Amino acid sequence: MSIHMSSKKPLLSVRDLVVEFNTERGLVRAIDGISFDVMPGETMGLVGESGCGKSVTSLAILGLIPSPPGRITAGSIQLNGRELVGLPESEYRKIRGSEISMIFQEPMTALNPVFSIASQMTDVLSRHQKIRGKQAKNRAIEMLELVGIPSPDKRINEYPHQLSGGMRQRVMIAMALSCNPKLLLADEPTTALDVTIQAQVMEQIVKLQHELGTAVVLVTHDLGVVAESCQRALVMYAGRIVEQSPIIPLFKNPQHPYSAGLMASIPRIRADKIAELPTIPGTVPDLLHLPKGCRFAERCQFSDDRCHQEQPKNQTKDNREVACFHPCGEAS
Amino acid sequence: METLQYTLRKLVTGIPLILGVTLISFTLMVHFGPDKTYDLLGKNPTQEQITEVRHQLGYDKSFVVRYTQYLKELATMNFGYSDSSGEKVSSILIRTMPVSLALILPGFVLGNLFGVILALIAAYHRGHWIDKIIMGVSVMGMSVSFLIVIIAFQVIFSSSQGLDLFPVRGWDVYSFTDYIHYVTVPTLASIFVSLGYNTRFYRAVIVEEMGRDHVRTAKAFGAHPIELLFKSVLKNSLIPIITRIMFSIPLVVISGSLLLESYFGIPGVGKVTYDAILSGDQPILKAVVGLTAIMFVFTLIINDILYKVVDPRISLK
Numbered sequence: 001m002s003i004h005m006s007s008k009k010p011l012l013s014v015r016d017l018v019v020e021f022n023t024e025r026g027l028v029r030a031i032d033g034i035s036f037d038v039m040p041g042e043t044m045g046l047v048g049e050s051g052c053g054k055s056v057t058s059l060a061i062l063g064l065i066p067s068p069p070g071r072i073t074a075g076s077i078q079l080n081g082r083e084l085v086g087l088p089e090s091e092y093r094k095i096r097g098s099e100i101s102m103i104f105q106e107p108m109t110a111l112n113p114v115f116s117i118a119s120q121m122t123d124v125l126s127r128h129q130k131i132r133g134k135q136a137k138n139r140a141i142e143m144l145e146l147v148g149i150p151s152p153d154k155r156i157n158e159y160p161h162q163l164s165g166g167m168r169q170r171v172m173i174a175m176a177l178s179c180n181p182k183l184l185l186a187d188e189p190t191t192a193l194d195v196t197i198q199a200q201v202m203e204q205i206v207k208l209q210h211e212l213g214t215a216v217v218l219v220t221h222d223l224g225v226v227a228e229s230c231q232r233a234l235v236m237y238a239g240r241i242v243e244q245s246p247i248i249p250l251f252k253n254p255q256h257p258y259s260a261g262l263m264a265s266i267p268r269i270r271a272d273k274i275a276e277l278p279t280i281p282g283t284v285p286d287l288l289h290l291p292k293g294c295r296f297a298e299r300c301q302f303s304d305d306r307c308h309q310e311q312p313k314n315q316t317k318d319n320r321e322v323a324c325f326h327p328c329g330e331a332s
Numbered sequence: 333m334e335t336l337q338y339t340l341r342k343l344v345t346g347i348p349l350i351l352g353v354t355l356i357s358f359t360l361m362v363h364f365g366p367d368k369t370y371d372l373l374g375k376n377p378t379q380e381q382i383t384e385v386r387h388q389l390g391y392d393k394s395f396v397v398r399y400t401q402y403l404k405e406l407a408t409m410n411f412g413y414s415d416s417s418g419e420k421v422s423s424i425l426i427r428t429m430p431v432s433l434a435l436i437l438p439g440f441v442l443g444n445l446f447g448v449i450l451a452l453i454a455a456y457h458r459g460h461w462i463d464k465i466i467m468g469v470s471v472m473g474m475s476v477s478f479l480i481v482i483i484a485f486q487v488i489f490s491s492s493q494g495l496d497l498f499p500v501r502g503w504d505v506y507s508f509t510d511y512i513h514y515v516t517v518p519t520l521a522s523i524f525v526s527l528g529y530n531t532r533f534y535r536a537v538i539v540e541e542m543g544r545d546h547v548r549t550a551k552a553f554g555a556h557p558i559e560l561l562f563k564s565v566l567k568n569s570l571i572p573i574i575t576r577i578m579f580s581i582p583l584v585v586i587s588g589s590l591l592l593e594s595y596f597g598i599p600g601v602g603k604v605t606y607d608a609i610l611s612g613d614q615p616i617l618k619a620v621v622g623l624t625a626i627m628f629v630f631t632l633i634i635n636d637i638l639y640k641v642v643d644p645r646i647s648l649k
Binding site: 062064068093094095096097098101102104106109110111112113114115116123124127128159161172175 | 459544545546548549550551552553554555556559564567568642643644645
């Protein structure tokens with residue numbers, strides 16, 4: 001469960017990735033030099049506020065950064081040692097949906113409303129697995145059964161609008177896993193669902209991940225979901241990774257002041273009532289006008305002159321990486 | 333079964349529509365329309381002659397009687413005889429309608445087909461130079477007047493200064509070769525003009541559809557751009573496209589061919605209608621207006637049924 005397990009090769013290896021967008025107001029660096037590994041079969045959380053670059057990260061891995069205005073300007077993304085940055089579209093298409101799959105946030109709109117579930121699922125199967133007709137349909141029904149959809153042989157002929165939100169997200173999961181991907185990118189898979197359904201869908205993802213051995217990158221802002229289902233998490237802030245750590249130490253003893261702020265602001269039942277839930281003061285910096293030093297310095301209670309002048313480098317300690325001059329729990 | 337029930341129900345609700353349209357046009361065109369009494373009489377007619385002619389023309393009957401008469405004609409498709417030529421109106425229409433259709437149909441179909449294809453290409457390459465070129469040419473096509481296009485195309489394709497490949501005017505069709513010979517230049521002109529409007533409209537529809545989540549899903553599952561455009565995106569964009577095509581049918585068939593027919597000297601419905609307006613030939617006008625209204629009702633019904641075919645979320649109830 002370590003970050004750099006020497007014995008195992010990482011499934012996905014992202015190094016110094018930079019993604020920039022041309023906007024009307026200027027060049028925006030949505031992701032600024034992030035590096036991380038995903039091991040085969042592990043579940044990794046990618047946590048952060050809206051706009052911190054977590055969805056862009058998952059789109060970059062799939063080569064789906066809308067271009068123009070966006071593009072990957074530096075860095076590398078390797079899947080099993082194969083470089084994905086700069087891969088021709090025709091090669092990338094073979095990877096999408098087969099080696100790397102993605103589940104999206106909005107199950108209501110992510111499926112095509114005018115095609116039946118059968119048509120959408122068999123399209124993916126015939127594209128990547130070269131199976132057609134009855135055979136493809138049977139495989140699709142099998143997948144729907146696996147994600148817990150009742151009477152899948154009937155449901156498969158229905159259209160997305162005939163299914164509930166939870167059912168649609170299950171269909172998405174079934175579709176995403178139908179070609180046995182090695183890596184599943186789940187972008188806020190439960191955010192749009194009811195709380196009870198959220199738990200069921202998450203349970204389904206975790207269960208299937210164990211059965212099929214798929215590695216999962218779970219992009220979310222819901223720390224509860226991360227705590228329950230991930231072995232490791234990255235915390236992103238304003239386009240950078242500020243901390244990566246195994247899950248238990250991250251929650252027990254967050255090192256970056258931003259992570260600490262996030263953990264503190266989770267609502268929970270406390271021994272003593274508190275008047276107000278702790279929050280992180282201030283707002284995320286504008287990506288067009290980033291501070292010179294640490295991006296969190298403006299909002300950080302520990303910041304000093306050095307934090308405002310210099311960007312902190314990653315420090316590795318006990319399988320944890322933190323980009324901070326004054327990590328929490330250390331005398332500063 | 334559902335579709336049949338729906339069609340019948342729509343036909344019944346279409347009756348008030350037909351009544352409304354015919355009532356308005358009857359009032360404007362016939363009741364307040366040209367009085368032909370003195371055209372038919374000589375100089376210094378006697379009162380008896382005037383009464384006689386007014387009786388023959390049916391002007392002495394009350395409004396209600398004349399309107400009911402009109403509805404009866406419409407129901408039986410028997411519109412009497414043309415005032416100017418004395419030919420039976422129904423036989424004029426039977427003769428000219430196929431000519432108009434044959435003239436208009438190729439341009440209409442190709443104009444929409446090319447419009448959709450160009451719009452798909454432009455929308456897919458949105459913001460790139462391909463998009464900019466397609467849209468630039470579209471605006472050009474839209475901006476140039478239909479008349480100028482017709483004349484320019486006649487000069488280019490049909491005159492001795494140009495290619496001199498096709499006839500400038502006429503419709504002397506006895507075989508398929510003749511048909512191609514006469515229909516090519518008008519078709520090119522109407523494609524050139526309609527393509528601009530069509531492409532711009534369809535591109536807007538398709539661009540909106542391209543931004544939808546399910547398109548991103550399809551991309552994330554490795555869909556080829558051709559499959560993405562011509563399957564996922566096109567089927568979702570078909571509702572506005574069908575609406576536009578269907579609603580332009582009655583206009584195109586009845587009146588849209590007017591300019592083409594008069595400039596290319598083709599004896600179609602448009603030409604007949606135009607002449608009838610000029611000469612105040614009421615039997616023909618009554619027939620054309622009534623038939624247009626009926627055609628609109630049928631188009632609306634077919635339109636709604638096509639919606640259902642394209643989009644499973646639409647119920648005909």
